[in-house]
Amino acid sequence: MHIVIMGCGRVGAALAQTLEQQGHTVAVIDQDPTAFRRLGSGFGGRRVTGVGFDQDTLREAGIEEAGAFAAVSSGDNSNIIAARVAREMFGVENVAARIYDPRRAEVYQRLGIPTVATVRWTADQMLRRLLPSGAEPLWRDPSGGVQLAEVPASAAWVGHRISKLQEETGVRVAFLTRLGEAMLPTSATVLQEGDLVHVMMRTDEVEKVEAAFAQGPEEGH
DSSP states (O other): OEEEEEOOSHHHHHHHHHHHHTTOEEEEEESOGGGGGGGOTTOOSEEEESOTTOHHHHHHTTGGGOSEEEEOSSOHHHHHHHHHHHHHTTOOSEEEEEESOHHHHHHHHHTTOOEEEHHHHHHHHHHHHHOOOSOEEEEEOTTSSEEEEEEOOOGGGTTSBHHHHHHHHOOEEEEEEETTEEEOOOTTOBOOTTOEEEEEEEGGGHHHHHHHHHHOSOTTO
16 A cells, blocks of 8 residues: 655654555655655655645655555644545555644544544553553544443453353443553453453443443353
8 A cells, every 4th residue: 555644753653654664655745755764765665745634746756646644743623624635635544644633633523533642642641550440431423422442351251251241231342452562352352460451431321331340240141
């Protein structure tokens, strides 16, 4: 896939290098030509100097054949404008914009522009490590009705199958983190001590799910 990235800061450069290592072709846009130094001499993709939401600049970067576009410059407005141009004018399906203001991020999410709210993401990551209790949402759908969250499970669930956890709590287990590695469980997977459980659930059922995870399996089951 050809991927266009707007912004050659630390995030943009790291993203470009990773995508190229995975076999994709990459073009990076930045207004400051010195920013491309972050890519290193081994980077084989395109370096395009210009404004990331300018149509001619985007064409030079290969937006017309791109399968994805990432806007990760330091400006919220520039990122969201560029993301909208990529999607609405050039029909790029996979578009994401980094946004520093979490309030704006929610608005753009509802407009159908996937966003990564930098401040909120960092704060959430810190909270999960400082206060490892309660469900911390990792993702919400644009309507806010469904969310993906890491939910702490009582030690009473250790040794029980994922299918039992799902049946009694009403959630869908999306994945587990076990010994630092993510894994996709089957219904027969048994919970082990130290597993982090990531579930899909309705936002209006968070408290009920938290209580069921904290309580453990129903007696006699």
